[in-house]
Amino acid sequence: MKNYNHTTYAILGILTTECKSGYDIKQFMDQSLNHFWKISYGQIYPSLKLIVQDELAIVQSSSSEGKPDKNEYHLTSKGIEVLKNWLEQPIEQIPAQRNEILLKLFFSRYQSSKSTVSLLENYKQKLEDRYKTFITIEQSIRNFKDTGEDTMYWLFTLDYGKRTTKAAIEWCESSLEQLEMKKGE
Amino acid sequence: MKNYNHTTYAILGILTTECKSGYDIKQFMDQSLNHFWKISYGQIYPSLKLIVQDELAIVQSSSSEGKPDKNEYHLTSKGIEVLKNWLEQPIEQIPAQRNEILLKLFFSRYQSSKSTVSLLENYKQKLEDRYKTFITIEQSIRNFKDTGEDTMYWLFTLDYGKRTTKAAIEWCESSLEQLEMKKGE
DNA sequence: GCCCTCATGTAAATAGTTACATGATTCA
DNA sequence: TGAATCATGTAACTATTTACATGAGGGC
Numbered sequence: 001m002k003n004y005n006h007t008t009y010a011i012l013g014i015l016t017t018e019c020k021s022g023y024d025i026k027q028f029m030d031q032s033l034n035h036f037w038k039i040s041y042g043q044i045y046p047s048l049k050l051i052v053q054d055e056l057a058i059v060q061s062s063s064s065e066g067k068p069d070k071n072e073y074h075l076t077s078k079g080i081e082v083l084k085n086w087l088e089q090p091i092e093q094i095p096a097q098r099n100e101i102l103l104k105l106f107f108s109r110y111q112s113s114k115s116t117v118s119l120l121e122n123y124k125q126k127l128e129d130r131y132k133t134f135i136t137i138e139q140s141i142r143n144f145k146d147t148g149e150d151t152m153y154w155l156f157t158l159d160y161g162k163r164t165t166k167a168a169i170e171w172c173e174s175s176l177e178q179l180e181m182k183k184g185e
Numbered sequence: 186m187k188n189y190n191h192t193t194y195a196i197l198g199i200l201t202t203e204c205k206s207g208y209d210i211k212q213f214m215d216q217s218l219n220h221f222w223k224i225s226y227g228q229i230y231p232s233l234k235l236i237v238q239d240e241l242a243i244v245q246s247s248s249s250e251g252k253p254d255k256n257e258y259h260l261t262s263k264g265i266e267v268l269k270n271w272l273e274q275p276i277e278q279i280p281a282q283r284n285e286i287l288l289k290l291f292f293s294r295y296q297s298s299k300s301t302v303s304l305l306e307n308y309k310q311k312l313e314d315r316y317k318t319f320i321t322i323e324q325s326i327r328n329f330k331d332t333g334e335d336t337m338y339w340l341f342t343l344d345y346g347k348r349t350t351k352a353a354i355e356w357c358e359s360s361l362e363q364l365e366m367k368k369g370e
Numbered sequence: 371g372c373c374c375t376c377a378t379g380t381a382a383a384t385a386g387t388t389a390c391a392t393g394a395t396t397c398a
Numbered sequence: 399t400g401a402a403t404c405a406t407g408t409a410a411c412t413a414t415t416t417a418c419a420t421g422a423g424g425g426c
Contacts, residue, residue, distance in 0.1 A: 005385075006285060013292035023405050033291065036284040040387055045407055068394045068405050080295075087289050087296045090307045094315060097282045099221040100191060102342045104272050106218065107198035109334040110265075111272045122275045130279060149294040152367070157287045160356050167352035171345050182337070190413075208377050225415055230379055253377050253422050376423080384415075395404075 001085055002054070007039055008047050012075065012083040015057060020072040022048055032154070035130070035161045048073060056082055105175075113183055117176060124172035127165055134162045186270055187239070192224055193232050197260065197268040200242060205257040207233055217339070220315070220346045233258060241267055290360075298368050302361060309357035316350045319343055 010033070011025060019028045022044050029039060048071075051057045056079030063069045075083070101123050108116045138158050141151065195218070196210060204213045207229050214224060233256075236242045241264030248254045260268070286308050293301045323343050326336060 006283070006288065007385080010288055013288070013295075016292065016295065021405080022407085033288070034281070036282060036287040038281045038283075041407075042387060042389095042409095043385080049407095070405065083292070084295055087292060087304075088300050090304060091286050091289075091311070094308075094311050095283060095285065096219070096223045097221060098191070098223075098280060099345075100276050100280065102221040102345055103191065103195055103198070103218070104276075105338050105341050107201065107268070107272060108338045110198075110201065110269055115273050119272075119275060123279075126276070126279050152363070153290050153293045156290050156360050156363075159359065160284075160287055160353070163352040163356045164349050167348040168345070171348045174344070175341050178337070178341075192413080206377080207379085226379075227381095227415060227417095228413080255377070372426090374424085374426105377421085379419085381418080382416085385413080387412075388410085390409080391407085393405085396402080398399100398401085 001082065004050075004082070004086075007043055008051065009083065009086045010037055010039070011044065011047050011051065012056060012079055012086075015073055015075050015079070016083070020074065021070045023070070035134070036157065051079070055079075113179055117179055120172050120176050120179070124169060124176075127169045127172065131162065131165045131169065134158055134165065138162075186267065189235075189267070189271075192228055193236065194268065194271045195222055195224070196229065196232050196236065197241060197264055197271075200258055200260050200264070201268070205259065206255045208255070220319070221342065236264070240264075298364055302364055305357050305361050305364070309354060309361075312350055312354045312357065316347065316354065319347045319350065323347075 010029075014025050014028050014033075017028065019025055022041065025044055026039075026041060029037060048057075048059075051073065052059050055076055057073045057075050059071050059073050061069055062072045101119065104119060105116070108119075138155070141154055141158070195214075199210050199213050199218075202213065204210055207226065210229055210233075211224075211226060214222065233242075233244075236258065237244050240261055242258045242260050244256050244258050246254055247257045286304065289304060290301070293304075323340065326339055326343070
């Protein structure tokens with residue numbers, strides 16, 4: 001079976017939901033997959049073209065009143081096979097998460113403690129904002145979604161975000177404390 | 186001041202250590218920055234060329250007995266300025282960490298619970314291996330490094346890795362438990 | 371002689387973003 | 399009429415990896 005890139009699999013996955021057009025896919029990404037997967041239109045439309053070429057989906061134009069025409073992509077059985085097959089493959093390796101704050105911190109002896117503190121405080125703020133967003137999303141999933149099959153898995157991914165973000169916030173606090181102690185010396 | 190990409194700043198940072206050549210930089214990355222920054226030779230050498238062109242460093246050939254010649258790159262004061270300036274800029278945004286396991290989990294209702302369990306167990310194993318690696322690196326830093334200025338910052342980045350990896354392991358355990366409960370229903 | 375490590379580099383392919391171009395509908 | 403949202407798409411650029419090419423020196 002031919003291999004596709006992760007972006008293609010992400011799109012195939014989204015096509016299993018009610019989201020069927022390029023525009024819908026982008027909306028879905030920005031709302032639901034935002035914290036662990038993002039892509040731009042520049043990738044979505046060419047990928048959809050490939051997906052149709054390889055017969056993983058068929059496209060049909062749909063027009064509804066008062067809205068521009070829309071291309072709806074529907075998975076074929078071949079497309080579903082490809083998706084299922086990918087789901088079953090184990091993860092080759094944990095992604096090397098590039099992290100700018102760690103990179104800066106690694107070389108922080110070239111700047112004042114004060115600057116490093118600012119850097120960390122700013123980062124901590126961003127993490128706290130993100131954490132709050134997760135809580136909000138969680139609430140809305142629990143409120144509006146009936147306990148369908150998807151719900152559990154969606155909550156898993158949110159839980160991952162919450163746990164790792166919380167750990168990162170605690171790390172910021174711990175590091176800031178240590179910097180404070182160093183200054184006090 | 187001209188802007189460079191993160192890779193260039195990473196290289197400038199490494200050039201402040203004893204690592205001065207393209208080969209050294211790669212070694213350093215693979216050993217010390219491995220869990221949050223990786224680059225290939227295909228990026229290192231072209232970047233070094235640009236760094237010299239922009240006079241952020243000068244290059245000098247050095248030969249030592251029994252070893253091939255080596256190009257040593259030494260930061261200029263301009264190079265140090267550029268590095269320091271970058272260090273002081275706050276992080277624009279938390280990186281959207283693409284995460285394949287979350288992507289698969291998100292669409293896991295299209296596979297059996299058994300497959301999902303395997304996926305998570307495999308991932309948990311990888312996380313545990315990574316955690317052990319962090320402990321090992323931490324020990325070696327504490328043992329072999331005198332408590333120089335760098336040490337504290339290096340331990341910060343390791344601590345980040347340890348904390349977030351631990352949170353991810355706990356997440357795996359929690360998710361596996363929930364899947365188990367679901368199966369028992 | 372052969373393999374491993376040291377050492378530098380390029381070319382091609384892949385991945386991904388940003389900016390641009392276009393045009394319909396809705397609402398103020 | 400002008401801005402906002404809906405909708406599709408491409409071109410250019412940037413980033414990054416992989417595969418390749420080359421060659422010296424050391425140890426078996």
